């Protein structure tokens with residue numbers, strides 16, 4: 001679906017979410033190991049800091065370089081951003097069937113199984129799809145989706161601006177909106 005941006009966008013998005021229906025069943029399938037990389041959660045630098053403050057863990061223990069990279073024509077290998085670490089395939093924060101950092105969880109977790117691509121609402125497979133959702137929860141989810149898209153756009157722009165700062169020497173580099181790190 002496409003919601004038109006502007007006055008009423010959040011309300012229209014929330015109405016669409018209510019039409020689809022969603023309630024988290026706490027099945028943990030989006031947190032546990034499964035087929036493919038379904039529980040791979042990309043995290044921004046600010047999300048890593050927030051989770052570090054909440055959990056008391058160091059940023060390095062929370063996130064690792066995103067497992068995919070691109071090879072540039074001059075053979076430099078570049079990884080864009082970080083993902084939550086996983087232990088035996090499960091998110092490291094998934095313990096005793098719940099999320100240890102729930103109040104500080106990343107935007108991807110907060111908005112799953114939905115995502116905005118531009119103004120289009122994408123819906124991913126999830127057991128909770130089709131279940132009733134309240135007006136209040138649908139509005140909160142719609143707001144979180146818009147905030148997530150804005151943060152992701154900012155991150156992409158930060159990376160675009162810093163991209164020329166990747167050293168022109170062979171090697172593996174990680175880039176995010178806060179800088180370039182040699183891996």
Ligand code: SF4
Nearest residue numbers: 031091093094099109
């Ligand atoms: S941060 Fe929490 S909600 Fe997100 S994948 Fe990990 S355990 Fe699940």
